[in-house]
Amino acid sequence: MESESKPGPATISIDVSLIRKVLRVGKSLLGVNCSQQPVVEAYQALYDLKLIARSKARKRRLEGNEYELLLNFFEQKEKHRSTVIPYRDIFNISLTTCLRISEVTSLRWLDLNSSASKILVRDRKNPNGSEGNHTEIPLLGQSLSIILAQPRQSEFIFPVNPRSVTAGFQRACKKLGITDLRYHDLRREAATRLIELGYTVEEVATVTGHKDLKILWQVYTRITPEHLLKKNINFV
Template identity: 45%
Template sequence: MASYSIEKRKKADGSFSYRCGIIVKKSGKIIHREQKTFSKKALAVTWGKNRCAYLEENDVLEINKVITINELLNLYFENHDLWNATGTTKRYVINMLMDCDISKIKTNALKTSDLIEHCKNRRDAGAGPATVYHDIAYLRSVMKKALPVWNITANFAIFEAAIPVLIDMKLVGKSQKRTRRPTTNELDKLKLGLQQRMDSSTNNTVHIPFVDILDFSILTCMRIGEVCRLKWDDLNEDHKTIFVRDRKDPRKKEGNHMIVPLLGGSFDIVKRQPKTDELIFPYKSPSITSGFQRVRNKLGINDLRYHDLRREGASRLFEKGYSLEEVAQVTGHKNLNILWTVYTQLFPHKLHDKFADESSGDGA
C-alpha cells in the first residue's frame, strides 16, 4: 500500500515549499520511501498521487533494488543517451568518483556523514570548495536518474539536507570571481612564443595558426570550442557577421544559435584562413589549449587560462565604450548581470584614453 503526505516548510526568504513524502508498506513494514520538494502544494499533491499509483501498479520490490554508487556510475557511463549528452567536466568528475571510497556505498544508504567524509578527503587532497561542489552536484544528478532510468532506489533526497551543512562547514562553495587579464607584455610574449612553436613544428599534416586563433578569441570573446565549430557556410561577408551554433548557456545549449558581429580585425583573420574544410578553424580545441599552456608555462606566465581571453575581449569592448547590451551581443550572455560581474575587469588607466578621444572629438 503506497501513501503520501505533504509537509509545508518555510524558507529563509519567507516563502514556502512543499515536500511530498511517499512510503510503501507491506505486511506492516515500510519497504520503500522517497520524497520530493515543490514550490506549490498543488504540484506536490499531483506528484504524490501519480507516484503512488505507479508504485502500486508496478512491482515495488523490483523498483526497490539497490546497487553500489560505483555500479550506478558505471550504468550512467554505459548509457549512450546520457553519456553522450554529458559535458567534459561532468564526465571527468564521474570517472573520478568511481575511484573514491564513497562509490562503495549502496545507493539507498548514502548519508550526510558519507558526503562530509568524501568532501574532507577531497579537501585534504588539495581540492578547493568549488571543485568539491562539482562532486556533490554531479553525484546528485546521477542518483536522481537511478529510479526513472534503471528502477534503482537511490537516496538523492539526502543532498537537500546535506548541502547547507557542507556549505556551513566550508567544504563546498562557489568558485571565486576571476579577475585575471593578460597584460600587453604577456600577450606579446605569448604571440612570439606561439609563433616560434608554429615555425618549429615538425608535423607536416597540421599547422595550427595559434596566433590568429588567439587574436580571434579575444576579438570575438568566443570560447575555444565555439571557435573550432565555426563554418564557412555560416559566414556573412556582406554584414561581417557569423552564425554561431549551440552557444553555451546554463539553461539551453543545444539550439542556442546567435548571429555575432566580427569586430576589429576578426573578419580579416577569418578571410585569410585557407578553405580546406567546412570549418574555418578545423582543429581540435584541446590541441589549441594544450599548445597555449605549454608556451605559457615555458614563459613563466602564472595563473593565466585560455578562457581568460574571453574576459579580456569583453573588458576591451567595455573600455571602448560599448554598452552592456552591445557587448552581450558579442559574448552571447543572456544574463547581463553575469556578464558585468564575471566577465569584466576594467583597467582604470584605459579611461584616460577614452577621455582623450572624447576631448579630441570636441575640438574638431
C-alpha cells in the same frame, strides 16, 4: 616523482552536485529506488567543513606585455613544420570575437557572411541548453581578415581540437613565466576591451551571447583604474 594535485572545494562541489542529480533522476529514468535527500542534508556540513565551496569569480586579464610575449611565442612556434595549429590567429580571433575556444573551433565556412562581416555561431553554451542556441555575431576589428586568411581544409574554419589549443596555450604561459592565466580568461579580456572602447553592455552582449547582463558585468568585464586614468576625465 611529482605528486598529483588534489581537487579543490569548488571542484568537489561540482562532483557532489552531479551525484545529487544522478540520484534525483535515478528512479524516474533508471527505475532505481534512490533518494537525493542524503546529499541535500549533507550540504551544510560539507560547507562548514570547507570540503566544498562555491567557485570564485575570475578577474584575470592580460597584463603588461603578456599579449606581445604570447604573440611572439606563437609566431616562433608556427615556424616549426611540426606545428599545425594556427595559434596566433586563434589567439587573436578569441580576443576579437569573445568566443569560447570550443566555439572558435566550431565555426564553419557555410555560416560566414563575409559581405556583411558576420558569422553564425552554433549551439552556444546556455543555461537552458546549448543545442539549437545559434546566434549571429558581427566580426569586429580584424576578425574577418583573420578568417579569410585560413586555408579551406574542411567545413570548419579552424579544424583543430580545442583541448590541443588550450594545452598549447598553457605550455606557452609556463615557458614565458606567465602565471594564473587560463585560455577562458581571454573571453573576459575581449568583452572588457569592447566596453573600454565605448560599446554598451547591451551591444557587447550581442557578441558574447549573454542573456543576463548582470553576469556580463560581474564576471566578464573588469574595468581597471588604469583605464579610467587614461580617459583623464575633467570633473571641474
